[in-house]
Amino acid sequence: MEDGKPVWAPHPADGFQLGTIVDIGADSLTIEPLKHGKTFVAAINQVFPAEDDVNKQVEDNCSLMYLNEATLLNNVRVRYSKDKIYTFVANILIAVNPYYDIPKLYTPETIKQYRGRSLGTLPPHVYAIADKAYRDMKVLKMSQSIIVSGESGAGKTENTKFVLRYLTSSYGTGQDIDERIVEANPLLEAFGNAKTVRNNNSSRFGKFVEIHFNEKNAVVGGFVSHYLLEKSRICRQSHEERNYHIFYRLCAGATEDIRQKFHLGSPDTFRYLNRGCTRFFASKDTDKQILQNRKSPEHMKLGPLKDPLLDDHGDFNRMCVAMKKIGLDDTEKLDLFRVVAGVLHLGNIDFEEAGSTSGGCAIKNQSSQTLEHCAELLGLDEEDLRVSLTTRVMLTTAGGAKGTVIKVPLKVEQANNARDALAKAVYSRLFDHVVTRVNQCFPFDSSSNFIGVLDIAGFEYFEHNSFEQFCINYCNEKLQQFFNERILKEEQELYQKEGLGVNEVHYVDNQDCIDLVEAKLVGILDILDEENRLPQPSDQHFTDTVHNKHKDHFRLTVPRKSKLAVHRNVRDDEGFIVRHFAGAVCYETTKFVEKNNDALHMSLECLVSESKDRFVRELFENSNNSKDVKQKAGKLSFISVGNKFKMQLNILLDKLRSTGSSFIRCIKPNLKMISHQFEGAQILSQLQCSGMVSVLDLMQGGFPSRAPFHELYNMYQKYMPPKLTRLDPRLFCKALFKALGLDENDYKFGLTRVFFRPGKFAEFDQIMKSDPDHLAELVKKVNKWLIHSRWKKVQWCALSVIKCKQLLFIIR
Numbered sequence: 001m002e003d004g005k006p007v008w009a010p011h012p013a014d015g016f017q018l019g020t021i022v023d024i025g026a027d028s029l030t031i032e033p034l035k036h037g038k039t040f041v042a043a044i045n046q047v048f049p050a051e052d053d054v055n056k057q058v059e060d061n062c063s064l065m066y067l068n069e070a071t072l073l074n075n076v077r078v079r080y081s082k083d084k085i086y087t088f089v090a091n092i093l094i095a096v097n098p099y100y101d102i103p104k105l106y107t108p109e110t111i112k113q114y115r116g117r118s119l120g121t122l123p124p125h126v127y128a129i130a131d132k133a134y135r136d137m138k139v140l141k142m143s144q145s146i147i148v149s150g151e152s153g154a155g156k157t158e159n160t161k162f163v164l165r166y167l168t169s170s171y172g173t174g175q176d177i178d179e180r181i182v183e184a185n186p187l188l189e190a191f192g193n194a195k196t197v198r199n200n201n202s203s204r205f206g207k208f209v210e211i212h213f214n215e216k217n218a219v220v221g222g223f224v225s226h227y228l229l230e231k232s233r234i235c236r237q238s239h240e241e242r243n244y245h246i247f248y249r250l251c252a253g254a255t256e257d258i259r260q261k262f263h264l265g266s267p268d269t270f271r272y273l274n275r276g277c278t279r280f281f282a283s284k285d286t287d288k289q290i291l292q293n294r295k296s297p298e299h300m301k302l303g304p305l306k307d308p309l310l311d312d313h314g315d316f317n318r319m320c321v322a323m324k325k326i327g328l329d330d331t332e333k334l335d336l337f338r339v340v341a342g343v344l345h346l347g348n349i350d351f352e353e354a355g356s357t358s359g360g361c362a363i364k365n366q367s368s369q370t371l372e373h374c375a376e377l378l379g380l381d382e383e384d385l386r387v388s389l390t391t392r393v394m395l396t397t398a399g400g401a402k403g404t405v406i407k408v409p410l411k412v413e414q415a416n417n418a419r420d421a422l423a424k425a426v427y428s429r430l431f432d433h434v435v436t437r438v439n440q441c442f443p444f445d446s447s448s449n450f451i452g453v454l455d456i457a458g459f460e461y462f463e464h465n466s467f468e469q470f471c472i473n474y475c476n477e478k479l480q481q482f483f484n485e486r487i488l489k490e491e492q493e494l495y496q497k498e499g500l501g502v503n504e505v506h507y508v509d510n511q512d513c514i515d516l517v518e519a520k521l522v523g524i525l526d527i528l529d530e531e532n533r534l535p536q537p538s539d540q541h542f543t544d545t546v547h548n549k550h551k552d553h554f555r556l557t558v559p560r561k562s563k564l565a566v567h568r569n570v571r572d573d574e575g576f577i578v579r580h581f582a583g584a585v586c587y588e589t590t591k592f593v594e595k596n597n598d599a600l601h602m603s604l605e606c607l608v609s610e611s612k613d614r615f616v617r618e619l620f621e622n623s624n625n626s627k628d629v630k631q632k633a634g635k636l637s638f639i640s641v642g643n644k645f646k647m648q649l650n651i652l653l654d655k656l657r658s659t660g661s662s663f664i665r666c667i668k669p670n671l672k673m674i675s676h677q678f679e680g681a682q683i684l685s686q687l688q689c690s691g692m693v694s695v696l697d698l699m700q701g702g703f704p705s706r707a708p709f710h711e712l713y714n715m716y717q718k719y720m721p722p723k724l725t726r727l728d729p730r731l732f733c734k735a736l737f738k739a740l741g742l743d744e745n746d747y748k749f750g751l752t753r754v755f756f757r758p759g760k761f762a763e764f765d766q767i768m769k770s771d772p773d774h775l776a777e778l779v780k781k782v783n784k785w786l787i788h789s790r791w792k793k794v795q796w797c798a799l800s801v802i803k804c805k806q807l808l809f810i811i812r
């Protein structure tokens with residue numbers, strides 16, 4: 001950075017602002033903003049050199065002279081203002097959510113344009129990544145994966161859908177299977193998506209969608225794996241949020257016949273819906289199609305929720321069509337709806353103290369009809385359901401009559417928990433079933449390779465972070481490691497391909513953070529499991545153990561060390577801070593123990609797995625603990641959520657490691673979810689969380705800026721006399737570099753481009769644009785070098801001829 005040249009300095013709302021350095025301190029700089037405003041002081045490591053033309057935008061950030069987080073943000077900003085939402089950083093695609101349909105961006109014609117075209121030959125696009133994956137699969141005969149990440153509402157699911165549509169329409173067989181892969185989405189979204197404050201259509205589960213190809217590289221089928229459905233939402237949502245879409249779609253769109261059969265009412269009549277938002281999504285017109293008696297008072301008062309892509313009544317019908325298309329018959333459809341209705345009724349069962357000496361509770365009289373509906377819909381015996389919700393079965397294990405079954409009465413709060421646990425178990429099994437069923441509708445006998453698209457929540461931190469964030473961030477920590485491995489590998493491969501003869505790129509590994517979470521016995525997940533197995537597990541004891549076992553761990557500390565006041569109020573035994581690659585997160589550990597346990601208590605497990613209804617019974621058939629329910633009845637069994645996730649993740653990562661990979665980083669431009677608004681600071685934080693900034697760091701360890709010879713030639717030919725511009729671009733560049741006497745450690749000549757060490761491209765540019773006297777001197781030097789190198793070439797040729805002649809003479 002130089003005196004008088006513009007720099008990017010931190011700005012609270014925009015991320016960075018342009019300014020000039022007016023004073024230099026020991027580790028800080030005083031900056032004068034270019035736009036009006038007072039001078040301010042910024043830490044030296046937060047001030048970055050700016051490009052000369054800050055309105056310039058490039059398709060690949062690596063062709064910028066200064067590759068840093070500020071120039072990256074600025075490039076994305078300038079492009080976004082021109083509706084260019086996609087940008088490359090080397091082979092990584094950044095996708096900013098436009099929150100409106102950009103004309104012609106995803107048309108069939110655009111799909112055609114990208115078919116078979118190499119990365120970089122057309123503007124950055126999600127189709128370019130999809131096609132690269134396909135071509136790599138074909139050429140390398142190796143499966144591929146595309147990892148789509150970003151925070152909620154950033155556009156992961158939409159981009160995933162674009163990839164799937166691109167692949168099926170470009171490389172499908174034109175048969176039913178292609179359509180089925182695309183049609184599976186509405187069904188998955190109905191059961192796994194919900195309105196949240198961040199996104200009206202938020203996927204509350206992670207998924208890896210594989211499209212399988214035969215030996216001729218045509219689509220033959222698909223397979224979906226899913227991760228971590230958010231279960232807490234089934235029973236409770238915050239005020240402005242909703243439960244899963246299916247509940248509202250059923251209430252709004254079901255035929256009168258279904259409505260009566262399943263005893264459905266308006267959303268406000270169900271506890272599992274009425275603590276959140278009870279309005280339907282509808283347009284002015286479709287709102288009229290929803291009968292009055294299906295609308296909640298809140299809906300009547302405030303009108304429908306509006307979203308261009310969502311409409312509960314219409315979506316119900318579309319979902320029914322999609323079900324048909326993917327091969328679900330009417331019986332199966334009704335089975336699904338019946339269980340959804342059953343869950344709703346279950347939530348309406350109320351308990352009160354029994355008033356007996358047992359200290360237990362009973363189902364309120366007012367709930368008797370609900371109990372009846374619930375039992376009917378889930379195929380349970382009403383009395384058995386009553387008993388299972390209000391008592392817990394225990395087997396005596398010691399003393400007197402060993403193995404005697406005793407019924408322990410539950411208190412009101414325990415019964416409420418049991419009811420909610422049952423609802424969560426039934427719904428999440430139903431969701432598993434939906435995914436299994438979806439998978440059955442695009443079967444394949446054999447496949448040569450697949451392209452998998454991973455759509456999973458990115459790194460997240462809120463004011464209050466719980467077990468869900470802990471799992472998601474652990475997952476992102478693993479994906480980040482994979483990302484680093486791959487980017488590093490790609491960089492090294494590029495250096496090799498370009499013949500640079502170097503492969504030194506250094507970066508900070510995050511294995512220590514991964515170990516902190518998943519190491520055997522001492523990792524946080526194992527400590528938590530250990531706690532769950534104790535007779536009286538407690539969140540505090542778990543938290544204390546974590547702190548004790550990792551007293552001096554660099555990645556772990558106590559909440560009071562947080563920079564944020566809210567976290568400093570959290571006691572040492574109520575939380576811990578993990579220093580993730582993307583920043584420190586304070587986790588509050590209340591309910592960690594409960595959330596880590598997927599097991600129903602035994603009476604409930606027995607109840608549902610012996611349901612009279614085949615569909616419900618089958619939902620629980622494959623459960624881990626149904627086989628030996630009776631033997632285990634003495635203990636509260638424990639099924640670890642954390643370790644199941646760890647296992648799934650490790651399988652996923654093994655799979656990813658065995659494939660070639662591409663990355664799409666989705667960015668949410670603003671919190672209001674509107675078009676044409678770029679909130680710089682927000683976006684910068686997402687770039688940091690998605691690992692993009694650390695990728696820049698990683699690249700800084702090598703040769704981050706790169707410019708093709710022809711580009712350099714075009715940039716500088718105007719400064720050179722015609723005699724020199726007649727040279728071919730490669731020789732032209734070589735002559736310049738040699739003449740300038742640049743340090744050979746600062747740049748490398750590849751086959752197609754020049755690679756620069758951090759900041760060296762700019763230095764070079766500066767010399768080129770220096771004053772005319774200096775330039776004249778430079779031209780002289782270039783000429784001299786050319787003559788010198790040509791002379792050397794002539795000498796070498798002459799010598800070779802002489803040597804050949806001598807050789808011939810000897811042979812003769």
Ligand SMILES: Nc1ncnc2c1ncn2[C@@H]1O[C@H](COP(=O)(O)OP(=O)(O)OP(=O)(O)O)[C@@H](O)[C@H]1O
Nearest residue numbers: 097099100101152153154155156157158199202203
């Ligand atoms: N490329 C796009 N063009 C137009 N609108 C888009 C695009 N990408 C996203 N959107 C809009 O943004 C909304 C949120 O996108 P999406 O559901 O894909 O986010 P997400 O990252 O999957 O969020 P979550 O993690 O909550 O599921 C979409 O419903 C759509 O309205």
